[in-house]
Amino acid sequence: xxxxxxxxxxxxxxxxxxxxGLLASVVTFVWAPALCAPIILLxxxxxxxxxxxxxxxxxxxxxxxxxDDSDWEKINVNINGINILHYLFRGDTNxxxxxxxxxxxxxxxxxxxxxxxxxxxxWSVMLVDLPSHGGSDSLKKWSAEETTTLLIGSINRFSQTHxxxxxxxxxxxxxxxxxxxxxxxxxxxxxxxxxxxxSGWIFESPMTxxxxxxxxxxxxxxxxxxxxxxxxxxxxxxFNAINGPIRRITHLADADIPAWGMVDEKTLLVQxxxxxxxxxxxxxxxIECMAKPAYSGLxxxxxxxxLRHSGSHVCESRKQVVDEWIDDVYGHSSAV
Numbered sequence: 001x002x003x004x005x006x007x008x009x010x011x012x013x014x015x016x017x018x019x020x021g022l023l024a025s026v027v028t029f030v031w032a033p034a035l036c037a038p039i040i041l042l043x044x045x046x047x048x049x050x051x052x053x054x055x056x057x058x059x060x061x062x063x064x065x066x067x068d069d070s071d072w073e074k075i076n077v078n079i080n081g082i083n084i085l086h087y088l089f090r091g092d093t094n095x096x097x098x099x100x101x102x103x104x105x106x107x108x109x110x111x112x113x114x115x116x117x118x119x120x121x122x123w124s125v126m127l128v129d130l131p132s133h134g135g136s137d138s139l140k141k142w143s144a145e146e147t148t149t150l151l152i153g154s155i156n157r158f159s160q161t162h163x164x165x166x167x168x169x170x171x172x173x174x175x176x177x178x179x180x181x182x183x184x185x186x187x188x189x190x191x192x193x194x195x196x197x198x199s200g201w202i203f204e205s206p207m208t209x210x211x212x213x214x215x216x217x218x219x220x221x222x223x224x225x226x227x228x229x230x231x232x233x234x235x236x237x238x239f240n241a242i243n244g245p246i247r248r249i250t251h252l253a254d255a256d257i258p259a260w261g262m263v264d265e266k267t268l269l270v271q272x273x274x275x276x277x278x279x280x281x282x283x284x285x286x287i288e289c290m291a292k293p294a295y296s297g298l299x300x301x302x303x304x305x306x307l308r309h310s311g312s313h314v315c316e317s318r319k320q321v322v323d324e325w326i327d328d329v330y331g332h333s334s335a336v
Contacts, residue, residue, distance in 0.1 A: 007241035009140055014050040021047065049227070053234035056217055057141035057242075059132035064107030066135040067127070074135075079153035084128060085135035086154065088162075089115065092122040096169040096199075096330060099126045101151070103176030103310075107134035110313045114173060114204075117322045121330075124165055128154070130178075144177060144210075145243040148184040155185075156193045169199040169330065176278070176309065179206030180260070187261030188247075200329055201267040202322060205275050205309045208282045208289075209256030258289050268325040269301040270318055277309035300325060 006012040021043020029036045066074075072087040087108050098118040100111040108127035115125045129136040131147055139146060159166045174182035182201060189195045207213070214235070218228050232252065240248045249255060267290070271283045283301075290299040302321045312318065 004241035004244075007238045010054060014047050014054065017046045017050055018043065049230055049234055052221055052223055052227075052231045053238055054141070055221060056214070056231075056235045057143055057238060059138055059142045060105040062105070063132075064105075064109050064134055066107075066129065067109050067112070069112075072127070077154045077157050079150045079157070082131060082139065082150055083137045084131065084150055084154050086129075086158075087127040089119060089125040089127075091119065091124040093164060094168070095122045095124065096171060097124045097126065097165045098171050098173060099128075099155070099198075100173045101128060101175070101178030101181055102130065102133070103178050105133070106175070106313075109134065111173075111175070113314045113319070114175070114322070117319055117326060118171075121326065126158070126165075130181075141238065141242055143239060143242055144181055144184065145239065145247055148181050148188065149243070151181060152185060152188060152191050155197075156191075159193050159197070166194055166197055170197045171200040171202065171326075171330070172198050173202040173204070174206065175204040177207050179203035180208065183208065183257055183261035183263065185261070186263045198265065200265050201263050202270065202325070203267065203286070204270045204318070205272045205278065205307070206269070206282060206286060207278060208285045209260065211252050211256050212278070212281055214252060257285060262289060262295070263298070264295070265298065266329050267299050268322065268329075269299060270307070270321055271301065271303050272307040272309045272312070273303035273305050275309050 006016065021040070025036055025040050025043065028039045066085065067087050072089055075086045075088055076083045077086060078084075085108075098115065100108075100115055102108060102111050108129045111127050115127065118125050128151065131150060132138040132142050172182045172185070174180070182203065183206075185192075186198070186201075189198070214232065218231065223231055236249060236252075253259060269283060269286060274280070275283065287299065287301060289295070304315070304317050304321070306317055307315050
């Protein structure tokens, strides 16, 4: 479908709509001059809608540097034509694997201190630069769903090429949107070659839904309230063009937990208190969802006043909480 092809690319639709509007304005000026002004205004409005929808899929304006440390082996994995840069620290062969995923606009370099809790216990650790971050390739239009698809592909690739890393348990650590991606990986775990490989989750100041992010984007772009439903419809169409036809959404709530994804294993919530970036709604949503009987006893929440959502790539109190949880949950296999 031509429209879906255009929605998967940047600037095609705004330019196309602008060109059609220009041609319509010229024709109208010749044959019905009185209608020329309304046609121009209508064309400008439709171009505006397309531009606002595309900005929902923008990539970070700047990148964090790649990790330059001999302790970490750089491994590029090509998934669907996109090179994703990973960093592997090899621990003891009889210890689990930690897979760490950074937040929006950050990079694997920001997860180095968080990785120390696992390295000290002899674990192997995998860090990743998300698409459009660090040393990884950019996406034409950035979405957490396509990023999840690429990470599932890289996990599967590593399970084939580095099978020894998957002989034991895996703990997934996600910060902010990294946690949002982790929740989606859990939802789509049937796509993993080893669907039960992840046995625990650590979510730091997690993003748990897109509803608030969409509102924030609309506020930032100063989109009038009356126009926002139209922008949302176009945004959903762009999302489905990028990620469909299997992974389609129809409502904004489809991108919030529990519909977006939930976890069925032991989970640690390490929460900045207050969360100056996401506010309280995201972690409250996780706590409320995991308070249901199906998830009873799985979530261990910790609220840390000294932790910040952004900038706390080193935090002693966070490390202490993570250390204690690892020893409690994985003590049988991770103690030094």
